[in-house]
Amino acid sequence: MSAADLDSYVRAVPDFPKPGILFRDITPLLNDAGAFATAIDCFAGLIEPYRVQGLVAIESRGFIFGAALAHHMHLPLLLVRKPGKLPRRTVSAAYELEYGMDSIEMHAEDIVSDRPYAVIDDVIATGGTAAAAAGLVEQYGGRVACCAFLIELALLKGRERLAGHAVESVLKY
Numbered sequence: 488m489s490a491a492d493l494d495s496y497v498r499a500v501p502d503f504p505k506p507g508i509l510f511r512d513i514t515p516l517l518n519d520a521g522a523f524a525t526a527i528d529c530f531a532g533l534i535e536p537y538r539v540q541g542l543v544a545i546e547s548r549g550f551i552f553g554a555a556l557a558h559h560m561h562l563p564l565l566l567v568r569k570p571g572k573l574p575r576r577t578v579s580a581a582y583e584l585e586y587g588m589d590s591i592e593m594h595a596e597d598i599v600s601d602r603p604y605a606v607i608d609d610v611i612a613t614g615g616t617a618a619a620a621a622g623l624v625e626q627y628g629g630r631v632a633c634c635a636f637l638i639e640l641a642l643l644k645g646r647e648r649l650a651g652h653a654v655e656s657v658l659k660y
């Protein structure tokens with residue numbers, strides 16, 4: 488199986504979670520061991536050239552790929568979580584949604600100064616979430632060597648929000 492074959496394991500669901508959103512459902516891909524393994528191989532192949540020393544995964548579907556990649560690439564994993572989930576001292580970043588604001592948190596003391604990281608998520612849409620995560624890593628001394636996604640929704644121009652960072656994606660729509 489190759490990256491091109493993965494397309495048939497991502498289902499486009501119209502009007503979820505609200506009217507006008509075309510949701511990219513990755514559960515068929517997770518439900519096929521070969522497709523998931525191929526996705527992780529492709530994902531890792533995109534990240535390897537950046538020689539990162541840590542992965543920063545975004546809640547919640549980013550954790551699925553971040554954890555598998557951390558195991559596959561033998562790298563440390565940091566979690567970017569929704570507010571109130573991390574037990575030690577956290578730092579947070581707010582970012583704009585289509586309507587309103589949201590925020591994310593990390594354990595700042597776990598970010599190692601000058602260490603190159605990859606920010607990981609399942610989907611990049613507007614890029615707001617990944618840009619906030621990358622900003623936190625950098626604010627606390629880490630380097631963001633690349634941002635990598637299973638799926639890039641190219642029309643939403645998330646790359647522009649991540650200007651100055653390398654952006655990689657396994658599948659583009």
Ligand code: AMP
Pocket residue numbers: 508509510511512545546547548608609610611612613614615616617640645
């Ligand atoms: P954004 O900050 O706009 O790039 O949104 C990224 C986050 O929202 C990711 O964590 C995705 O899981 C989720 N997301 C946004 N749009 C979609 C979509 N059309 N299908 C699936 N997930 C999405």
